[in-house]
Amino acid sequence: MKKKLSTIICALIAALTFVFAAVGFTACDKDDASLNLLDENILDDNYDNYYEIFVYSYNDSDGNGVGDLNGVTEKLGYLRDLGYTGIWLMPIMPSSSYHGYDVTDYYNINPTYGTLDDYNNLVEAAHEMGIKVIIDLVVNHTSKDHPWFKAALAYQKGQSGGSAKYSSYYNFSRTQLDHYHNDGGIWYEGQFDSYMPDLNLEEESVRSEIDNIIKFWLERGTDGFRLDGCLYYCGSGSVNAKSVEVCNFIKETAVKYNPKAYIVGEAWDIRSTIVQFYESGADSFFYFPAAGNGDIAKAVNSQSALEIFRSINNCQTAAGDYIPAPFLSNHDSGSGLLGRIAVKMARDADKIKFAYGLLSLFSGSTFTYYGDEVGMIAKDANNDPDLRVGMLWDNEGTGKTMLPPGASGEAEFLFGSVADQLKDTSSILNYYKLCNNARNAFPALMRGTAERTVLDDSNILLMTKTYKNTALNVDQTLTIVVNLADTAKTVGNISGELAQQICVSGSIKQSGTTLSMPKYSIAILT
Numbered sequence: 001m002k003k004k005l006s007t008i009i010c011a012l013i014a015a016l017t018f019v020f021a022a023v024g025f026t027a028c029d030k031d032d033a034s035l036n037l038l039d040e041n042i043l044d045d046n047y048d049n050y051y052e053i054f055v056y057s058y059n060d061s062d063g064n065g066v067g068d069l070n071g072v073t074e075k076l077g078y079l080r081d082l083g084y085t086g087i088w089l090m091p092i093m094p095s096s097s098y099h100g101y102d103v104t105d106y107y108n109i110n111p112t113y114g115t116l117d118d119y120n121n122l123v124e125a126a127h128e129m130g131i132k133v134i135i136d137l138v139v140n141h142t143s144k145d146h147p148w149f150k151a152a153l154a155y156q157k158g159q160s161g162g163s164a165k166y167s168s169y170y171n172f173s174r175t176q177l178d179h180y181h182n183d184g185g186i187w188y189e190g191q192f193d194s195y196m197p198d199l200n201l202e203e204e205s206v207r208s209e210i211d212n213i214i215k216f217w218l219e220r221g222t223d224g225f226r227l228d229g230c231l232y233y234c235g236s237g238s239v240n241a242k243s244v245e246v247c248n249f250i251k252e253t254a255v256k257y258n259p260k261a262y263i264v265g266e267a268w269d270i271r272s273t274i275v276q277f278y279e280s281g282a283d284s285f286f287y288f289p290a291a292g293n294g295d296i297a298k299a300v301n302s303q304s305a306l307e308i309f310r311s312i313n314n315c316q317t318a319a320g321d322y323i324p325a326p327f328l329s330n331h332d333s334g335s336g337l338l339g340r341i342a343v344k345m346a347r348d349a350d351k352i353k354f355a356y357g358l359l360s361l362f363s364g365s366t367f368t369y370y371g372d373e374v375g376m377i378a379k380d381a382n383n384d385p386d387l388r389v390g391m392l393w394d395n396e397g398t399g400k401t402m403l404p405p406g407a408s409g410e411a412e413f414l415f416g417s418v419a420d421q422l423k424d425t426s427s428i429l430n431y432y433k434l435c436n437n438a439r440n441a442f443p444a445l446m447r448g449t450a451e452r453t454v455l456d457d458s459n460i461l462l463m464t465k466t467y468k469n470t471a472l473n474v475d476q477t478l479t480i481v482v483n484l485a486d487t488a489k490t491v492g493n494i495s496g497e498l499a500q501q502i503c504v505s506g507s508i509k510q511s512g513t514t515l516s517m518p519k520y521s522i523a524i525l526t
Contacts, residue, residue, distance in 0.1 A: 043472050046262045047446050048086035049436045050367045055113050057390045057402040069114040073122045083436025086132040098404040102143035102196045106213045123221040137225035140232050141196040149197050156186045169206050191232045201246050214253050224262030239273045247280035264325050275318050284325035287315045292338045296358050303484040305461035309452045316363050324364030339381040350504045353431040354520040357502050360435040373432040377412040394419040444476040459485035479525040483517040491515045496525030
């Protein structure tokens with residue numbers, strides 16, 4: 001379980017801060033025992049480092065060539081050691097497709113992945129390690145094979161087995177409308193695809209079903225949900241009051257069964273859309289403007305302090321009093337915002353690392369797509385299945401051949417397997433570990449309000465992050481200095497003592513109020 005700060009822990013952190021300042025704590029020079037001690041600073045709230053998992057391709061525990069829930073359980077120690085305090089499981093319910101976003105049974109586990117007992121064991125093991133578990137809640141639509149839709153369609157056609165009750169669950173028409181699909185003369189709404197009929201989320205009987213679904217999973221220890229396709233809840237991909245209200249309904253329903261339930265929504269669009277969805281009261285919405293080719297990539301490539309601070313600030317102000325949810329990449333394809341971050345960073349290991357370092361400066365719950373921590377690269381970034389292929393766990397190729405239907409081939413692992421990178425202190429993986437543990441160690445880094453001091457050097461970001469929470473006994477201000485240049489820089493007139501540094505290579509040296517910073521480096525001072 002997460003632990004509140006105590007006087008003893010604060011003293012411990014202060015002592016460790018002194019040690020870090022003395023030895024120069026970097027991605028290439030770190031003490032795992034110290035990192036474990038710093039974990040004691042993790043607060044009991046809904047700010048976490050999340051890791052997104054496609055179970056199908058993650059880890060195969062029984063040798064049948066497909067990942068499963070027991071395989072995820074086997075890797076919990078790996079994830080916790082990397083500083084992740086939450087996992088998001090992409091759809092795990094029975095489905096008609098490999099990806100799972102067309103559910104056929106909301107109260108069970110995809111048999112390919114295991115059983116409800118396997119899920120219960122996963123949640124229990126995760127909680128013992130201080131890891132939360134959230135799952136995809138896909139209620140914008142069901143599968144066309146779902147018993148509800150089959151009974152609804154039969155009723156519309158006047159066939160046996162039809163149900164008026166289930167007919168009200170969906171939107172039907174006798175004439176063609178936009179985003180409606182034909183089945184034997186009956187038209188039904190399906191904003192995403194013909195095999196994904198949309199639920200009528202304004203129907204009270206559907207709301208009752210969703211209530212039961214949420215209760216079912218929260219009673220099994222699930223810590224919350226990722227909401228798929230919020231923009232399409234009551235419309236065709238643009239924000240509206242009805243879709244926002246559905247998010248509100250889901251959040252209010254969840255807290256009935258678990259007051260700490262965490263809800264993060266998907267509303268891919270510009271910042272103003274995300275701002276409107278926060279009016280629902282849901283905890284988080286993914287901050288798409290920072291992802292892919294967006295703000296963070298632009299800041300790395302332009303080496304601009306203003307670019308990255310503006311994004312950090314915009315992300316925080318969009319969330320207001322709620323929890324931002326910035327990320328670099330996810331499972332969706334496309335050459336624009338999404339796709340693997342290693343491709344967006346031109347397969348440059350230093351830039352791949354630094355992009356995650358900049359993400360770690362954002363307040364909120366960050367999200368990492370599985371495989372990004374080793375620089376995984378899809379064979380075809382515009383093909384969804386290619387973004388969901390297996391991990392290269394070791395040099396035997398374990399897991400690499402887990403290819404979902406439609407994948408054009410194995411991923412590229414230009415920077416080595418997980419096993420290789422675990423042993424290499426300068427690896428992308430160990431850099432991710434350093435960033436996550438910095439967020440865990442310094443509450444203000446993950447939660448603080450940022451203020452920038454403008455410098456003459458456009459490559460240097462100087463900002464403070466301040467966080468005060470009386471209930472959690474936290475009052476912390478950090479000074480953060482970032483060298484966004486691809487060359488070394490000297491920065492003067494910096495107050496505070498160097499407590500931690502995050503460098504893609506080399507180390508930061510402090511002499512009085514002057515910092516000597518290698519390229520792409522981050523200094524945290526207290």
